[in-house]
Amino acid sequence: MLKNSLGLVCDPVGGLVEVPCIVRNGLHAITALAAADMALAGVKSMIPPDEVIQVMHEVGTEMPASxxxxxxxxxxxxxxxxxxxxKIFNKSKG
Known part of the structure; x- marks a missing residue:
């Protein structure tokens, strides 16, 4: 679980999306299903979607390039x- 959370900074190991992104994508697929269930049940977000999107943009802009x-x-x-x-790049150059 900790790797999935750290993976949210989008740091593909070796430049490949398999670590940690592939596991994280599975986690987010489950989150999407839960969100759909909540929406169908009438659960309302306290923060409007346009404000969430604006904050996502701000966080991405302020995030260090690394x-x-x-x-x-x-x-x-x-x-x-x-x-x-x-190991990955030395093999491919070999």
Whole structure:
């Protein structure tokens, strides 16, 4: 669960979306189903969607470049993430 949360900064390990994005996408598919169920049940959001979208834009704009799907921040910047990147790219150059 912690990797999924950290993965929200979009930090593909080795420049590939498999770690952690593929697991995160599954998690968000479940969230989408739960959101649809809540909407059908009449649950209303306290914050209007246009305000949520505006804040998402602001957060993305203020986010440091290293966390914007560069493959250098977040989990990609850990020692294991760096080692995996080396392994992936050294194999492809070999």
């Amino acid at each position: 966390l914007r799907e560069t493959g250098i921040g977040g989990l990609a910047g850990t020692p294991t993430g760096k080692a995996l990147r080396e």
